[in-house]
Amino acid sequence: MTAQRIDGTVIAGELREKIRTRAEAFLAREGRRPALIALQVGESASSKVYTDSQARAASAASINYQLRCLPESASEADIRNALAEIGADDDIDGVILQMPLPAGIDTHAMQMAIPPAKDVEGVHPENLGKLYYRGTRSPAPCTPMAVVKLLRTYGGTLAGKEAVIIGHSEIVGKPIAMLLLASATEAPTVRVCHVATRDLESHVREADILIVAAGVSGAKYGAWKRGARDGETPDLRPLIPGEWIKSGAIVLDVAINRIPAVLNEQGCAVLDEERKPVVGPEGKRIVTTGDVDYESAAERASAITPVPGGVGPITVQVLLRNTLLCAEQRETVK
Ligand code: NAD
Numbered sequence: 001m002t003a004q005r006i007d008g009t010v011i012a013g014e015l016r017e018k019i020r021t022r023a024e025a026f027l028a029r030e031g032r033r034p035a036l037i038a039l040q041v042g043e044s045a046s047s048k049v050y051t052d053s054q055a056r057a058a059s060a061a062s063i064n065y066q067l068r069c070l071p072e073s074a075s076e077a078d079i080r081n082a083l084a085e086i087g088a089d090d091d092i093d094g095v096i097l098q099m100p101l102p103a104g105i106d107t108h109a110m111q112m113a114i115p116p117a118k119d120v121e122g123v124h125p126e127n128l129g130k131l132y133y134r135g136t137r138s139p140a141p142c143t144p145m146a147v148v149k150l151l152r153t154y155g156g157t158l159a160g161k162e163a164v165i166i167g168h169s170e171i172v173g174k175p176i177a178m179l180l181l182a183s184a185t186e187a188p189t190v191r192v193c194h195v196a197t198r199d200l201e202s203h204v205r206e207a208d209i210l211i212v213a214a215g216v217s218g219a220k221y222g223a224w225k226r227g228a229r230d231g232e233t234p235d236l237r238p239l240i241p242g243e244w245i246k247s248g249a250i251v252l253d254v255a256i257n258r259i260p261a262v263l264n265e266q267g268c269a270v271l272d273e274e275r276k277p278v279v280g281p282e283g284k285r286i287v288t289t290g291d292v293d294y295e296s297a298a299e300r301a302s303a304i305t306p307v308p309g310g311v312g313p314i315t316v317q318v319l320l321r322n323t324l325l326c327a328e329q330r331e332t333v334k
Contacts, residue, residue, distance in 0.1 A: 242296020
């Protein structure tokens with residue numbers, strides 16, 4: 001079997017058009033576009049890549065986007081004040097608190113300070129709690145919603161299937177499990193695996209639906225770069241080899257791993273004489289890859305997401321759809 005390659009950019013394009021139509025209807029009713037603000041504390045090159053791409057996606061969907069920056073030295077009180085101001089501003093519908101926050105800032109405490117009605121990433125405990133209740137219209141975490149959108153499009157009926165999630169973080173693995181269990185009668189059987197799971201292979205082999213969000217290769221490479229594995233060449237083989245995939249499974253690879261472009265046959269980074277990763281094709285030092293060995297998994301799966309270009313593009317559109325949802329809900333309570 002050769003799997004269908006799931007092109008997330010196509011679904012993302014369809015979602016964007018629906019969001020734009022609704023955003024323009026909102027503009028006609030309210031005299032302003034739905035507005036999203038990104039609050040960034042400190043600066044980093046990677047956060048600029050994210051905010052630039054959010055700004056482009058928002059503009060294409062007819063949503064206003066602004067970036068508000070606080071200095072690296074901002075205290076927790078400063079961040080709380082900025083979030084409270086955003087909460088009180090009638091012209092702002094949604095806020096993203098950009099991660100990572102500077103060292104020493106309590107991320108969970110700051111997420112709890114996000115106004116729940118404007119929490120477009122669905123990370124406030126009030127919104128996470130609502131995931132527990134079926135049919136509640138509240139902003140849910142974006143990547144889990146993107147996964148559900150893909151399953152609805154490609155997964156056929158979910159009822160009674162074996163769904164295996166690898167990763168149990170608060171923003172990815174756990175909310176995916178809650179969303180999959182949302183239907184009273186149509187839900188799959190859900191298993192959540194994580195770093196302490198014994199015999200991961202046996203779970204993966206039974207999965208009709210496999211959702212992988214561990215980010216393992218990136219973490220191994222990061223640890224090695226920081227010196228934790230100094231003197232060793234990191235083994236960057238994907239967590240899930242293709243031979244584990246059940247024939248006909250649908251495989252959604254959520255992970256984003258940034259690793260050296262040149263790997264040897266054992267999946268280890270090729271190093272130069274100074275033990276630096278060798279530059280890959282087109283002068284790129286780093287490639288983006290997932291947790292699943294795409295080529296060999298595609299021989300057994302019925303459908304599979306590539307990395308990049310699978311779950312990621314849909315995640316951004318869910319963020320914009322959540323902005324619209326928050327704008328429309330604030331409109332109805334006026
Ligand atoms: P996290 O580090 O918070 O959680 C990682 C999870 O993987 C944990 O539950 C951990 O127990 C599990 N895990 C680690 N090693 C494992 C192993 N060897 N076997 C089984 N389980 C293992 O990460 P996160 O924030 O949930 O993100 C996970 C991945 O998804 C990362 O690569 C991240 O970049 C990516 N991500 C992608 C998107 C997107 O839009 N595509 C959005 C968010 C996160």
